[in-house]
Amino acid sequence: MHVPDGFLTAQTWVPAWFLSAAGIGYCMNRAKKAMQDRAVPLMGVMAAFTFAAQMVNFPVFGGTSGHLLGGVLAAVLLGPFAGAIVIACVLVIQCLIFQDGGLTALGANILNMAVIGTMVGYGIYRFLRGRSGDRRRILFGTAVASWFSVILASGACAVELAFSGTSPRHIVLPAMLGIHVLIGVGEGFITTLIVGFVLKVRPDLLHLLPCQNGRDGHLGQGNATLNRPGGQS
Amino acid sequence: MKKKEILWGLSIALAVALFLSPFASSWPDGLEWVAEDQGFLSKGEGTPVLVSPVPDYTFPGIPNDKLATSLAGILGTLIVFGLGYGVACFLKRRNL
Numbered sequence: 640m641h642v643p644d645g646f647l648t649a650q651t652w653v654p655a656w657f658l659s660a661a662g663i664g665y666c667m668n669r670a671k672k673a674m675q676d677r678a679v680p681l682m683g684v685m686a687a688f689t690f691a692a693q694m695v696n697f698p699v700f701g702g703t704s705g706h707l708l709g710g711v712l713a714a715v716l717l718g719p720f721a722g723a724i725v726i727a728c729v730l731v732i733q734c735l736i737f738q739d740g741g742l743t744a745l746g747a748n749i750l751n752m753a754v755i756g757t758m759v760g761y762g763i764y765r766f767l768r769g770r771s772g773d774r775r776r777i778l779f780g781t782a783v784a785s786w787f788s789v790i791l792a793s794g795a796c797a798v799e800l801a802f803s804g805t806s807p808r809h810i811v812l813p814a815m816l817g818i819h820v821l822i823g824v825g826e827g828f829i830t831t832l833i834v835g836f837v838l839k840v841r842p843d844l845l846h847l848l849p850c851q852n853g854r855d856g857h858l859g860q861g862n863a864t865l866n867r868p869g870g871q872s
Numbered sequence: 873m874k875k876k877e878i879l880w881g882l883s884i885a886l887a888v889a890l891f892l893s894p895f896a897s898s899w900p901d902g903l904e905w906v907a908e909d910q911g912f913l914s915k916g917e918g919t920p921v922l923v924s925p926v927p928d929y930t931f932p933g934i935p936n937d938k939l940a941t942s943l944a945g946i947l948g949t950l951i952v953f954g955l956g957y958g959v960a961c962f963l964k965r966r967n968l
Contacts, residue, residue, distance in 0.1 A: 640903040643916035671963045679960040680873045684881035686956025687949045691885045694893035694929060694945050696901065703905040704897035721960070728955045732948060738924035741916070793902060806910045814909065818902040844873075 640796050640819070641733065641748055644741030648803040655799065656746030662754035663727050670720040678721060681844065685713045686725045693729065697825050705822030708792065710757030711764060711785035712830045715777075716837065718846040719761035726753035747799050751792040760788030774838055777845075778831050785830035786823040793819035882953055889945030893929070894938035 647655070689709035696704035709729070714722030727749050733739040740748045767780035797815035801808035837844055873881070900908060907913040926932065926944050934940035 640901060642903065644921050645916040645918050646907070646912070667963060671965075674960070674964045676964070677873055679964050680878040680957065681881075682960035683953045683957030684873075684878060684885065687882055687885035687953035688888070690952040691889035691893065691945060691949045694889060694896055694941075694948075696896040696899070698897040698899055699902075702899050704899040704901055706896070706901065721963075724959060724963075725956055728959060729952055732952050732955060734924075735922065736924055736926055736951065737929050737944065737948060738920055738922075738927040739929070741920055742922040796903060800912075805912050805915060806906075810910060811906065814906045815902065818905060822902050841877075 640751065640793055640815075641730075641740030642744035642751075642796060642799070644743050646741075646803065646805055647744050647747055647799055648805075649743075651799050651803040652743045652747055655744075655750050659727075659746040659749035659754055662758075663724065663749065666720040666723045666727075666754075666758075670718070670724060673718065673720070677844075678717060682717060682721055682725055685709075685716060685722075686728045689713060689725060690729045690732065692829070693733070699818070699821050699825065703818055703822075705789075705819075705825050707829050708752055708756055708785075708789055708826055709830075710752060710792075711760040711781065711788045711826075712833055714757050714761035714846070715764060715781055715830075715834055716844055716846055719758045722761060723753045723757040726757050747796070751795040751799075755795050756788040756792035759791050760784045763787050777838065778835055781834045782827040782831040786827040789819050789823035789826045790816060793822075882949075885949050885953070886946060889949045890942050893945040894941045896941075 689707070689712070692707040692709055694706070696706045699705050708726075710722060710726050713725045716722070717725060730740060730745065730748050730753060734742055734745045734748070761784065764780040764784035767783055768776050771777075793815045794812065797812040798808070800806050800811050805811070834845075904913065907916065926947065929941055929944040929948070930937070931940040931943040931947070934943060
């Protein structure tokens, strides 16, 4: 759902630039404080993987395709702040080098996918997962949150289109939500598969797991359940 | 993450870009589909504000479409890896 130049009027894309700059600035501040050594290469790898995965459009239905957004995936591994920064990095390169998403619309794209999709998506994941370290709850939270992240990002995109007068809200909002309800299923499926794989081979790569600095100590006995399958790490 | 694991992670990303991206569905994505349906697709088809070096994930000057996409994917994956790593180093206030 990368918005190209021309879809949004200046009264939309200028404020969107400000909002996304504020959002990413906030994320950088928060990420800086919580940054662990292990997160440095993981941010590079997650950015690279997200970019590659976003190139692979999968057919949805009736001649439409979708691709992974990757926001919840990045946030489950890196936390919401570093996760949003990773998605913003991907969007910047897609715009500057590959003309995927317009330069004027870059703020809106970062706002929709990196700030709203990733951070609110992560909030849903945390809510559903609760304080549990249980594998099934982590995967359930991942699946639902990643589905929602696509819905939220597409809803924000529709609101911006309506605000620009590109298409009336009562038409563009249900149309965007309707198709992304389906695309989101792909997002949920792929994200859950990958998080399930990481839980198997390197459960310690998940944000909040295991409790390394005591900050996330409330996860308690859940860690014991989780560390079992990944004993080799 | 150890160096070997970073290389593994990057290799997976590169493999997706190299082997899967040429077989991506060329159908319009959700937004393009809605834009076409609602008749505002043409609004986005003017001259872009910034002309990108590798538009539409097609490496210029390569006659084979699939190869051109693969190469664009490899290029992008490496650039984004560098940017992500660089930003992370900056956040960690560490020297590159």
